[in-house]
Amino acid sequence: MKDVPTSGLYLFKSCLVSTEYPGVESSLRFIFDRLGIDYISDPRQSCCSGLGYYFDVFDHLSTVAVAARNLGLAEELGYRNIVTLCATCYAINKNSLHSLHENPELASQVSGILDKIGLSYPDKMDKNNIFHEVDILAALKNKIASMVEIDFSGLRIASHHACHYTKVFREDALTDPNRPYLIDSIAKSTGAVPVEYAEKTMTCGAGFRQRHCNKDLSLSLTLEKLRSLKTAGTEVLLHMCPNCQIQFDRYQPVIERLTGEQFGIYHLQIPQLIALSMGADPYTVVGIQTHSVPIEPLLKRFGIKVKA
Amino acid sequence: MIKKSVLNASWDGKFAEEILEDPQAPKGLLKCNQCGTCTANCPAARFTSYNPARLVRDVLAGAREKVLSSADIWQCFYCYTCHANCPRGNSPTELVRILRLKALAQGHAKEEVARFLAFGECFAEFGIGGMPSDIVESHANEFGHRWVKMRLHIDDLREVLGLQAMGLPENAQKQLKSLLHHTGFMERLQRLSSDSEICQSRGMR
Numbered sequence: 001m002k003d004v005p006t007s008g009l010y011l012f013k014s015c016l017v018s019t020e021y022p023g024v025e026s027s028l029r030f031i032f033d034r035l036g037i038d039y040i041s042d043p044r045q046s047c048c049s050g051l052g053y054y055f056d057v058f059d060h061l062s063t064v065a066v067a068a069r070n071l072g073l074a075e076e077l078g079y080r081n082i083v084t085l086c087a088t089c090y091a092i093n094k095n096s097l098h099s100l101h102e103n104p105e106l107a108s109q110v111s112g113i114l115d116k117i118g119l120s121y122p123d124k125m126d127k128n129n130i131f132h133e134v135d136i137l138a139a140l141k142n143k144i145a146s147m148v149e150i151d152f153s154g155l156r157i158a159s160h161h162a163c164h165y166t167k168v169f170r171e172d173a174l175t176d177p178n179r180p181y182l183i184d185s186i187a188k189s190t191g192a193v194p195v196e197y198a199e200k201t202m203t204c205g206a207g208f209r210q211r212h213c214n215k216d217l218s219l220s221l222t223l224e225k226l227r228s229l230k231t232a233g234t235e236v237l238l239h240m241c242p243n244c245q246i247q248f249d250r251y252q253p254v255i256e257r258l259t260g261e262q263f264g265i266y267h268l269q270i271p272q273l274i275a276l277s278m279g280a281d282p283y284t285v286v287g288i289q290t291h292s293v294p295i296e297p298l299l300k301r302f303g304i305k306v307k308a
Numbered sequence: 309m310i311k312k313s314v315l316n317a318s319w320d321g322k323f324a325e326e327i328l329e330d331p332q333a334p335k336g337l338l339k340c341n342q343c344g345t346c347t348a349n350c351p352a353a354r355f356t357s358y359n360p361a362r363l364v365r366d367v368l369a370g371a372r373e374k375v376l377s378s379a380d381i382w383q384c385f386y387c388y389t390c391h392a393n394c395p396r397g398n399s400p401t402e403l404v405r406i407l408r409l410k411a412l413a414q415g416h417a418k419e420e421v422a423r424f425l426a427f428g429e430c431f432a433e434f435g436i437g438g439m440p441s442d443i444v445e446s447h448a449n450e451f452g453h454r455w456v457k458m459r460l461h462i463d464d465l466r467e468v469l470g471l472q473a474m475g476l477p478e479n480a481q482k483q484l485k486s487l488l489h490h491t492g493f494m495e496r497l498q499r500l501s502s503d504s505e506i507c508q509s510r511g512m513r
């Protein structure tokens with residue numbers, strides 16, 4: 001099993017977290033602050049370009065060069081353990097370092113470009129320096145369990161493990177892509193009860209372009225997953241990627257309108273559930289006001305104070 | 309009735325070799341034994357006529373034009389389920405990526421990416437990707453007032469959450485843009501946007 005660091009963390013900002021669910025980032029920072037984890041946030045870091053890559057707008061060289069720039073900044077700061085909040089950021093950075101190591105020609109081309117703009121090449125880093133928040137949270141789950149203030153005992157949660165974490169670099173994921181259980185095991189530290197569902201391993205349906213260009217196809221997948229989640233009696237679906245979270249939190253109401261079926265499932269990214277259980281404020285830390293499916297009814301049930 | 313074979317007039321015996329010249333090409337491409345594991349697990353195959361095992365077979369059979377002009381390669385979700393499970397080290401996902409870029413380079417299917425070019429432009433300007441205006445509009449209709457209000461006030465919301473402002477410091481942004489010039493990305497955007505009608509209506513987020 002890989003070594004998971006809990007210091008020298010470079011918190012890698014995600015465009016979708018930043019603009020859709022910023023509470024994911026503040027929740028993770030809240031958890032890290034509470035646990036005394038040493039991390040840094042770098043205003044110079046750009047978004048990973050991954051959405052552009054999978055929209056087929058970005059070519060390989062450009063995405064790898066963008067990654068090398070960001071990773072070079074992290075290396076220069078001495079914060080070499082990249083922690084992403086999004087599965088696409090995770091796989092894009094990992095894949096870029098993987099390519100640079102496999103392909104010396106590409107490496108020298110990228111290093112030449114960085115040189116021209118006055119930046120250094122991340123030569124001390126390899127793909128094992130790239131982590132996802134779930135790697136870190138899994139390593140911290142016993143500590144988290146000891147700091148739980150709100151006990152979610154009895155809450156029926158299910159997980160949606162992001163494809164670009166479990167499937168792109170299968171050997172580096174802390175869970176099996178065909179029987180994923182990592183998010184569930186982290187959530188258990190809050191007392192929540194994991195449930196299994198038939199479509200657990202199927203992709204969320206976003207499919208990058210498919211959400212925008214092939215909406216019926218995209219939502220057909222999401223609908224299948226929602227039906228299977230409902231059959232299993234899921235109350236909260238836990239996510240690890242903002243793109244999947246959009247697909248469920250934003251589109252569940254759309255699908256309910258289109259089909260007349262009601263799902264009523266809450267959607268949170270795993271750091272949000274953990275932060276709530278550690279006593280974080282729903283609005284100034286967890287950011288539930290940016291969600292489409294209101295989280296208030298759930299929080300009231302567990303005695304957390306919410307706005308009317 | 310006699311069915312048409314995939315090996316029609318325009319087949320190219322060197323197609324697979326040409327794909328393997330790309331450093332991103334899946335190492336196990338030639339080892340595919342048509343076991344069908346990829347298709348069995350593929351969400352696109354479940355809901356459409358797309359079939360990754362058949363796509364691999366067509367590529368190995370040299371059906372270049374059929375593959376590059378097919379709408380099927382645009383149905384993939386890039387979910388990597390096939391990539392994770394292929395017993396022969398092949399990756400239909402990575403193959404699709406190469407085929408799509410090849411199709412674009414040959415002038416096929418520009419309309420498939422046209423509406424996403426704004427993401428690249430926004431990235432070059434602000435260091436963070438953004439959605440084109442037509443997508444933002446359709447999201448406003450789908451997600452409603454609550455979402456629109458949230459997006460309008462995102463900067464204030466971030467402040468409430470104690471988060472840094474979005475966007476890069478000026479110097480860093482300049483560096484990033486210059487990096488994108490050096491990689492040829494800005495030229496690529498130009499190339500992809502030329503003679504595409506859909507592009508006229510695009511705008512920033």
Ligand code: SF4
Pocket residue numbers: 339340341342343344345346347360361364393394395396397398399400
């Ligand atoms: S799973 Fe792999 S070997 Fe089997 S058909 Fe698909 S690409 Fe070929």
Ligand code: SF4
Pocket residue numbers: 346349350351352353360383384385386387388389390391400401404
């Ligand atoms: S990556 Fe594409 S081809 Fe592979 S399983 Fe997913 S949708 Fe199918």
